[in-house]
Amino acid sequence: MxxxxxxxxxxxxxxxxxxxxxxxxxxxxxxxxxxxxxxxxxxxxxxxxxxxxxxxxxxxxxxxxxxxxxxxxxxxxxxxxxxxxxxxxxxxxxxxxxxxxxxxxxxxxxxxxxxxxxxxxxxxxxxxxxxxxxxxxxxxxxxxxxxxxxxxxxxxxxxxxxxxxxxxxxxxxxxxxxxxxxxxxxxxxxxxxDIWSYILAERIELPDLYYAHRREVVERDGMLLAVNRFIEPTDAETPFEATVRFRTIGDATCTGCVQSNAATAEDVVAEVAAARITERGATRADDRISxxxxxxxxxxxxx
Structure with missing residues (x-):
């Protein structure tokens, strides 16, 4: 046999x-x-x-x-x-x-x-x-x-x-x-x-924040932060709407988003495959330490 x-x-x-x-x-x-x-x-x-x-x-x-x-x-x-x-x-x-x-x-x-x-x-x-x-x-x-x-x-x-x-x-x-x-x-x-490829393959549900959506944001310290009850624009900041998604989600006061049109898991896989910065390094203010x-x-x- x-x-x-x-x-x-x-x-x-x-x-x-x-x-x-x-x-x-x-x-x-x-x-x-x-x-x-x-x-x-x-x-x-x-x-x-x-x-x-x-x-x-x-x-x-x-x-x-x-x-x-x-x-x-x-x-x-x-x-x-x-x-x-x-x-x-x-x-x-x-x-x-x-x-x-x-x-x-x-x-x-x-x-x-x-x-x-x-x-x-x-x-x-x-x-x-x-x-x-x-x-x-x-x-x-x-x-x-x-x-x-x-x-x-x-x-x-x-x-x-x-x-x-x-x-x-x-x-x-x-x-x-x-x-x-x-x-x-x-x-x-x-x-x-790997994480996103597995999410796609297994059809795993995630919070909608991980996918592209319109949101009011401010630019602060080189990052886009979502305006919410924890993040309010200062007098020197002008909030604006953008199509963004979150690569990682943590404390809302220090978790940034990125401009993106990736609205599905397939889109995110393609976007991540081309990225050259880790999600935490790009969007977590508290991780910008030595x-x-x-x-x-x-x-x-x-x-």
């Missing part, structure tokens, strides 16, 4: 790796959780988790570290998705930490992304999570590229880039003591183009 060879596509291999990572964590680490904000990477990550455990439900909750300065459309999408899959949503609020004096913002409507670390660590500790899945990818930023798929964090949530565990032959070591935890990144080896600056934030517990 002639043998039949089966060749996996690039996306099939990435999917298979991610599914393996989800199952490995579920089998070896007590009380994992998945970070879910409604952004494209967390949506893809949740889609993969659903596949990993189908027909059983996803066996862990999702947690959103909420800055309180989100796009309304993204929060609405988050809640619809949680309801559709019957998930348990845990919200760890930055505002709660500000009110309790654990975090401090520089001024009203200041970007809160850096304040997420306190809320993330509190959410992990309060819920005693042994592992937390994150949607970070190595192609996003240099400090992220240094992390393993299983990223060990000590009892203070800190990361030591010079003392990481080997992952030869995709063998992962999730061992940790009480109070310690693992940050796990199933999308580590994906690129932005590699050492981001690495220091990660050492303190930032995702």
């Amino acid at each position: 002639a043998s039949v060879a089966y060749e996996m596509s690039h996306l099939d291999m990435l999917e298979s790796e991610a599914v393996h990572i989800f199952r490995e964590v579920a089998a070896t680490i007590e009380k994992p959780a998945l970070l879910f904000s409604g952004g494209k990477d967390s949506v893809v990550m949740l889609h993969l988790a659903v596949k990993a455990f189908w027909p059983a439900p996803v066996p862990f909750p999702v947690m959103h570290v909420d800055t309180g300065q989100n796009f309304d459309e993204v929060i609405a999408f988050r809640d619809r998705t949680v309801e559709r899959y019957g998930l348990r949503l845990i919200v760890s609020s930055v505002q709660d930490d500000i009110d309790a004096g654990r975090s401090h913002e520089d001024h009203p409507n200041a970007p809160r992304n850096q304040l997420q670390t306190v809320s993330l660590l509190r959410g992990i500790t309060e819920n005693r999570f042994g592992a937390v899945f994150g949607g970070a990818r190595r192609d996003e930023e240099k400090a992220r590229a240094k992390e393993r798929v299983f990223s060990f964090r000590d009892e203070f949530g800190q990361w030591d880039p010079r003392n990481q565990r080997p992952e030869l032959w995709s063998l992962y070591n999730g061992r940790h003591r009480k109070g310690e935890n693992m940050r796990v990144f199933p999308l580590s080896n994906w690129t932005e183009l 590699e050492a600056g981001m690495e220091d934030r990660k050492k303190e517990g930032y995702f």
